[in-house]
Amino acid sequence: MIEDYRLDPNLAKIRIVLVETSHPGNIGAVARAMKNMGLSQLVLVNPKEYPSQVASARASSAADVLNDAKVVDSLEQALEGVQIAFGASARLRKVSWPQLDVRQTAKVALQTITADATAEVALVFGREDSGLSNAELDLCNYLSHIPSNPAYSSLNISAAVQVFAYECLMATEIKSVHSNGYRHQLATSDQLEGFYDHLYQALQDIEFLDPAKNARFMRRMRRLFNRAQLDVKEIDILRGVMSAAQRKVGLASKDDRDV
Template sequence: MFDRVRVVLVNTSHPGNIGGAARAMKNMGLTRLVLVDPERYPDPNAQARASGADDVLAGAQVVATLEEAIADCTLVMGTSARDRRIPWPVVDPREAASKVLDQLEVLDSAEIALVFGREDSGLTSEELQRCQFHVHIPSNPEFSSLNLGAAVQVLAYELRMAYLQRQGQPTKMHKLETTNRQNEIPATAEDLERYFTHLEQVLMEIGFLDPAKPRQLMPRLRRLYGRVQINQVEMNILRGILTETQKAIGVQASGERRR
């Protein structure tokens, strides 16, 4: 689907910013880069800043005008200062991503352009008027200028997040300890009951729990542990702590105090 989305950079002055944009694109699964009249390209600085996104740079199309870059596009979104002479539809990056996906899903022939302007002055009013929507990144108004690569990253990230959510795919990866699959196995109800029995025993042995005046301690601890799903490895750690506590106070696992 993303092969129908192109990132268009207009009159970029520093080749390093082209490389940074290419890297941001590849991070989020975008590959089509169009350069409108870049001041210096190709250039070694672009490759250096791309940091492995050389395939995106290699496939970049260089054209003379914005009109040429967007000629076959059905949706064009421009990111830059707004043209204040004429009111224009303005969206934030998240809204822009939603509109892009809407069109890609309903129109098989859709071609989308995300247009980024010059580093120092953005897009001209005439260029902005060739965009159906203007995308405003709600940055700090006291320091609102974003690096070109950062701006590309923001839009590409929102587009990928929106796509993953629509596809029902996870938007975060859980870190797994590959050395022990037990980390993924929840403790059973029986494991928990054995633990609470063991815990109550140890609390009485160290004098923290008075059987004559329990003060709802064990129900409160059950509620506390119930807020998280303890896995097998965590259960083994908790039981191990209780066992070592008993050893430290001179009590064997059977509950008999050592002589």
């Protein structure tokens, strides 16, 4: 089970700000998206309906994020104490704001937080129907967007928050996130050389490889398996397969006992 990312000091300093959200279900869905990715700071600017049973139902098990949400009257209040604010928008405006895509946004956000122990950042999302106004974007340091189909770039607000929150999580150094729970040990150079020697001999034993006619073959095999970055278990499996093939032709490998 993956640990509670809200305990990560970097993620705890990322503030999700929703401006004048009209549907309470979207607020609940945003809370759920945040908790999925380890974010906990939710600030609501003039929500049309909050608190709400609909929001609570959509939040599912993220009631703590929803119940701790701060409600304010203006975006200026929502951004108090923030070092950098990113205004999320599907529309790239005629006025040229500094622009970042969602992955760049997460990288800058985490770099800002890690460089200053007191820093906080905000990801600001606008209304469901019209997004953020130009005046509201003036309060942000960057215009941030999610690259998408140019013919249909609009995302539901909770989906947009989910994408930004995911990228923030992936920008952290939490090892269990990047390994996806699969802990493997890459094969050493000695283990790889043993594998290549075994492969070379096995392919001759089963009469697949004639060294006199395939001078470059093993170099190609090395390139193939080096790209795969074999781990220890994979080496064992492949050598087991080769040993089985050798036994079928009555030529047990001298390395068979080591597999």
